[in-house]
Amino acid sequence: MAADTTPPAAPEDGLVGITIDGRTARVAKGTLVTDASAILGIHIPVYCAHPKMDPVAVCRMCLVHVEKMPKLQPACATPVSEGMVVSTERADVAKTREGVLEFLLLNHPLDCPVCDRGGECDLQDFAFRYGPQASRFPITEKVHFNKAVPLSDRIELDQERCILCWRCTRYYDEITGEKELVLQERGVHTLVNTFEGKPLTSAFQGNLPEICPVGALTNRKYRFKARPWDLQRTKGVCPTCSYGCNINIDSRDFEIKRFASRDNPLVDDMWLCDRGRDSGPSWNNVERIRRPVLRDATGSREVSVSEAVAAAARSLREVRERHGPSSIAVLGSAENTNEEIWLLQRLARTALETPHLDHQLEAFPDIGPEEHALGIAEIEQCAAVIVLGDEPEREAPVLTLRLFKAQTKRGVAIRRVVAQATRSLVGELPAEGLIGLIADETNREHATALAGELSRSHQVRRMTVTRGVNGRGAKDLGMLPNSGPGYTAVDQAGKAGRHILEASAAGLITGLVVMGGSVWSASVTPLLERVAAALEVLVVIDTRPGPLSRAATVLIPGHAIFEKGGTVTNMEGRVQRVRPALPPATQTPSETRILSALAAELGAAGWPGDHLLINRELVTAVPAYARAGNGGRALFEAAVRA
Amino acid sequence: MLIEIAKGMAHTLRVMLRKPITVQWPEEQKPVAPRHRGRHILHRYDNGMEKCIGCELCAAACPVGCIYVGAAENDPANPVSPGERYAERYEINLLRCIYCGYCAEACPTEAITLGPRFELADYRKERLVATKEDLLEAWPNMAQSRRSPSDHGAGADQTGRASEVPGLSPRVAWEDGIDSSASPRPGEYGIPSHVPRVISPDEAEPR
Ligand code: SF4
Ligand code: SF4
Ligand code: SF4
Ligand code: SF4
Ligand code: FES
Numbered sequence: 001m002a003a004d005t006t007p008p009a010a011p012e013d014g015l016v017g018i019t020i021d022g023r024t025a026r027v028a029k030g031t032l033v034t035d036a037s038a039i040l041g042i043h044i045p046v047y048c049a050h051p052k053m054d055p056v057a058v059c060r061m062c063l064v065h066v067e068k069m070p071k072l073q074p075a076c077a078t079p080v081s082e083g084m085v086v087s088t089e090r091a092d093v094a095k096t097r098e099g100v101l102e103f104l105l106l107n108h109p110l111d112c113p114v115c116d117r118g119g120e121c122d123l124q125d126f127a128f129r130y131g132p133q134a135s136r137f138p139i140t141e142k143v144h145f146n147k148a149v150p151l152s153d154r155i156e157l158d159q160e161r162c163i164l165c166w167r168c169t170r171y172y173d174e175i176t177g178e179k180e181l182v183l184q185e186r187g188v189h190t191l192v193n194t195f196e197g198k199p200l201t202s203a204f205q206g207n208l209p210e211i212c213p214v215g216a217l218t219n220r221k222y223r224f225k226a227r228p229w230d231l232q233r234t235k236g237v238c239p240t241c242s243y244g245c246n247i248n249i250d251s252r253d254f255e256i257k258r259f260a261s262r263d264n265p266l267v268d269d270m271w272l273c274d275r276g277r278d279s280g281p282s283w284n285n286v287e288r289i290r291r292p293v294l295r296d297a298t299g300s301r302e303v304s305v306s307e308a309v310a311a312a313a314r315s316l317r318e319v320r321e322r323h324g325p326s327s328i329a330v331l332g333s334a335e336n337t338n339e340e341i342w343l344l345q346r347l348a349r350t351a352l353e354t355p356h357l358d359h360q361l362e363a364f365p366d367i368g369p370e371e372h373a374l375g376i377a378e379i380e381q382c383a384a385v386i387v388l389g390d391e392p393e394r395e396a397p398v399l400t401l402r403l404f405k406a407q408t409k410r411g412v413a414i415r416r417v418v419a420q421a422t423r424s425l426v427g428e429l430p431a432e433g434l435i436g437l438i439a440d441e442t443n444r445e446h447a448t449a450l451a452g453e454l455s456r457s458h459q460v461r462r463m464t465v466t467r468g469v470n471g472r473g474a475k476d477l478g479m480l481p482n483s484g485p486g487y488t489a490v491d492q493a494g495k496a497g498r499h500i501l502e503a504s505a506a507g508l509i510t511g512l513v514v515m516g517g518s519v520w521s522a523s524v525t526p527l528l529e530r531v532a533a534a535l536e537v538l539v540v541i542d543t544r545p546g547p548l549s550r551a552a553t554v555l556i557p558g559h560a561i562f563e564k565g566g567t568v569t570n571m572e573g574r575v576q577r578v579r580p581a582l583p584p585a586t587q588t589p590s591e592t593r594i595l596s597a598l599a600a601e602l603g604a605a606g607w608p609g610d611h612l613l614i615n616r617e618l619v620t621a622v623p624a625y626a627r628a629g630n631g632g633r634a635l636f637e638a639a640v641r642a
Numbered sequence: 643m644l645i646e647i648a649k650g651m652a653h654t655l656r657v658m659l660r661k662p663i664t665v666q667w668p669e670e671q672k673p674v675a676p677r678h679r680g681r682h683i684l685h686r687y688d689n690g691m692e693k694c695i696g697c698e699l700c701a702a703a704c705p706v707g708c709i710y711v712g713a714a715e716n717d718p719a720n721p722v723s724p725g726e727r728y729a730e731r732y733e734i735n736l737l738r739c740i741y742c743g744y745c746a747e748a749c750p751t752e753a754i755t756l757g758p759r760f761e762l763a764d765y766r767k768e769r770l771v772a773t774k775e776d777l778l779e780a781w782p783n784m785a786q787s788r789r790s791p792s793d794h795g796a797g798a799d800q801t802g803r804a805s806e807v808p809g810l811s812p813r814v815a816w817e818d819g820i821d822s823s824a825s826p827r828p829g830e831y832g833i834p835s836h837v838p839r840v841i842s843p844d845e846a847e848p849r
Pocket of ligand 1: 121123
């Protein structure tokens with residue numbers, strides 16, 4: 001009889017068994033009770049705890065009863081141990097929660113109707129679910145603080161609404177390392193403030209309103225723009241750089257109201273940079289190309305899309321008949337989706353039969369997948385990471401946060417060196433382990449040289465920060481003069497981007513198809529103007545006006561990246577889906593449909609126009625993309641050079 | 643039997659000679675009940691400030707979704723309402739409203755109530771999308787020129803204005819037969835993406 005009461009021995013699987021409210025689970029050692037409860041589907045309210053930060057247990061919201069412990073324990077800071085029995089339903093837990101909430105609401109203003117957080121506020125939600133019915137504290141005796149204090153041009157602080165969870169100060173300590181916010185004073189007068197009252201300068205301020213559990217820190221650019229229940233939320237990918245941060249596109253009235261983060265631990269780790277975050281609403285005001293236009297010596301006129309496509313095909317055929325196929329060139333851009341790139345390179349190679357195609361201006365003679373071998377999350381597994389120059393972190397700012405996390409939480413040695421430095425780094429590196437080497441595309445050659453030198457003594461993996469949201473996809477899918485889809489060899493290498501433009505200006509190329517060229521920087525504008533003046537036929541498919549679109553003989557509007565479906569590939573090769581968040585600002589079909597119609601007019605009928613069908617074709621031809629699926633990395637075995 | 647007929651005729655005669663309870667509307671008006679739920683009124687404080695703070699709680703409470711509120715930040719030097727926030731736009735589609743009064747119930751500042759006005763008929767549907775200027779209590783020295791309802795506000799479906807705005811056309815956009823036989827996907831051809839989506843298995847994946 002007595003022998004039966006001893007519990008069976010725990011299995012030796014490195015896991016520990018825990019019981020919460022009668023439900024049991026086996027979780028990894030060191031798991032916090034809050035995380036274990038999430039696995040079991042039991043809600044424990046938290047304020048100070050944050051999944052990306054170390055526990056501090058200052059708010060006491062998460063107190064739960066743990067058997068054999070004399071007092072209630074903070075679930076956010078208590079690791080599970082074998083046989084632990086937790087209760088979140090006991091009367092003393094409920095009473096404590098009521099007490100904590102009553103204290104938090106003592107001086108909290110009755111601001112919900114005018115508070116930007118109303119509707120997605122943890123204080124509202126928990127007070128509703130766990131709070132007391134009424135406050136015993138008279139409303140007239142609340143202590144008041146300053147409201148709507150600007151901390152920078154992005155962030156506003158309402159001191160009355162702060163519940164002193166320390167998340168914002170810890171964010172600056174643990175996540176960015178910039179230490180721009182501090183807590184001042186003591187007791188009821190404790191305030192969050194900037195250090196010495198200076199405005200915030202961080203490039204990652206937009207994350208603050210998202211981590212603040214209440215409406216104390218709010219985004220000035222989103223101020224009073226919408227209520228959460230107004231917003232139409234679409235999953236997307238940040239269109240600003242090649243890092244590929246996952247976002248939620250929140251729109252109302254057919255306008256983008258904000259970009260919100262969408263945690264992908266392998267990419268953004270839930271942080272966005274301000275440049276990317278602000279890029280969403282700024283799209284509402286950009287000038288767009290809205291109607292197809294034909295232009296000739298006599299002037300220009302608006303036409304239908306069919307007429308424009310037919311005219312484009314006709315004039316390209318004429319050019320080919322008069323000057324041969326290599327008098328035509330095709331330029332894509334790093335802003336196009338993989339599906340568009342796929343059709344565009346196919347249009348160049350098979351329908352127009354020209355070797356001159358590219359998606360960028362620089363020529364990469366020895367392009368290969370080995371320069372994209374290091375994954376973003378793999379940075380944390382390196383022994384040391386070398387960053388060449390400041391360009392990588394300028395181009396892809398969220399990289400800085402990953403490097404800081406690797407350095408502070410994983411002990412990775414981070415070396416930031418000047419790209420041109422020739423001195424040997426080998427002596428400074430740990431003898432064992434993986435070495436990451438990060439450079440941007442302007443420093444490719446330095447990176448190649450350095451990788452060659454290091455690989456004699458170390459295992460090196462390179463990461464190259466590509467330009468544009470889909471610069472990597474354009475390379476993988478062969479929108480290059482010297483490499484076909486999947487870095488396959490091509491029969492005849494064509495001219496690279498800038499050479500195409502120069503040849504066009506010199507009259508060697510007389511017909512040019514450009515998709516998305518408005519993204520090129522102003523420094524090439526003079527060249528583009530010469531190109532526009534010299535070309536016989538210039539077909540432009542673009543979203544925004546630029547030097548080329550203003551001179552195009554055939555101009556067809558395109559859809560912005562959040563107006564269409566497709567996939568884009570970030571700099572580490574992660575293939576991620578984009579979805580239409582808004583209806584297109586033009587009453588015209590998407591680029592993929594225009595390209596398949598153009599191919600049909602050129603005699604290559606039957607190309608798919610729907611992005612899902614194109615994607616099916618694309619993954620068949622490039623197996624790395626089939627393996628990547630949706631959200632995985634496209635990894636190429638070996639480089640095959642032209 | 644004759645007695646019954648005489649009784650009935652007497653009753654008819656009595657009623658015939660009574661003063662009628664109907665009135666010659668619209669020349670003659672009857673007072674409405676004090677709690678009549680007619681067209682809404684947006685109220686002001688005694689100093690002329692608007693009570694509405696643009697919180698959108700009325701819009702959230704409205705069971706038919708006929709209220710549109712667009713909030714903005716008050717200029718501290720020249721505030722429209724007390725506090726930081728006010729309703730820059732406020733529209734009610736009176737053709738959809740069921741006069742339930744939930745909006746008035748939800749309002750934290752008692753800014754909106756349902757008033758006595760019931761004569762709501764017009765030759766143009768657009769006129770029945772009430773704007774903030776229509777609904778606000780009149781106030782001396784405050785010009786009240788009526789703005790048209792906003793393009794995507796409460797009356798977007800009534801005014802037909804949505805089709806005039808590029809990109810908002812409810813008309814399917816493949817104007818010239820370029821399209822293949824594939825069925826349209828929300829958002830890709832001008833179909834507003836808030837139409838419930840049919841998600842294909844490819845798209846149902848998490849990322
Ligand atoms: S922080 Fe939350 S509880 Fe406080 S006023 Fe704002 S919405 Fe209301
Ligand atoms: S401002 Fe927000 S995040 Fe910072 S301590 Fe206050 S409540 Fe927490
Ligand atoms: S009365 Fe009812 S239906 Fe009409 S606006 Fe108010 S809440 Fe909506
Ligand atoms: S009428 Fe009342 S509930 Fe509606 S937005 Fe104005 S203040 Fe809020
Ligand atoms: S969440 Fe555990 S103490 Fe704050």
